[in-house]
Amino acid sequence: MARARQERAENTRQAILDGAAAAFDRCGFEGTSLSDVVRHAGVTKGALYFHFPSKEALARTLMEEQFQVAEGLSAPEDRGLQTVIDLTHRMAHALRTSVRVRAGVRLVIEFGSFTDPDPFSYNTWIDTCRSCLGPAQAAGDVHPALDVHDLATFIVGSFTGIQVTSHVRTGREDLHTRVTDLWSYLLSAITPAPRIPLHDPAGSSDCRSGLALPAPRPAAIG
Known part of the structure; x- marks a missing residue:
């Protein structure tokens, strides 16, 4: 019986997070009330307050859920430049398919910008990116003169701007294409020429297969 109660409580908690994500994704933090969350979640206010003491607590939980995208990264010694490329495509896929990730990222931008x-x-x-770029530099895939922390900061900022622009212009329909463009341009600047062909801007075959992404476009000839 105790296990059944725990399962019901967890199901309620997940319903609240789903409802909050739907509301925050649509209206943002300031535009969402706890009544909106209750309506989307199909629970009582008492149930909501049992699990989350405030709207801020709900927002923080959703903001932290985005980091699940990075779960399952290879061991530190096996990380490299392709790991970062694949991670940006995994994040792009999550933004397109998970309302919780979309809501969390919208909240991050709101909380981090104003x-x-x-x-x-x-x-x-x-x-997280720096933890991959360090081994990449040691392997010769990032120019030795580059500061990997600065490079990681640039990548995160670039991805943020790209995903916002893609959201506004196409509802993120073109996000994977834009991320591929980012890496196509960036690799020539950060990677020694002989090492560039070892990396796929469209994501590794394992990444594309795992996300059910189409095969990359063939390179233009001429």
């Missing part, structure tokens, strides 16, 4: 900005999420992604 009054009392919070850099935590950006710094976490920068650290």
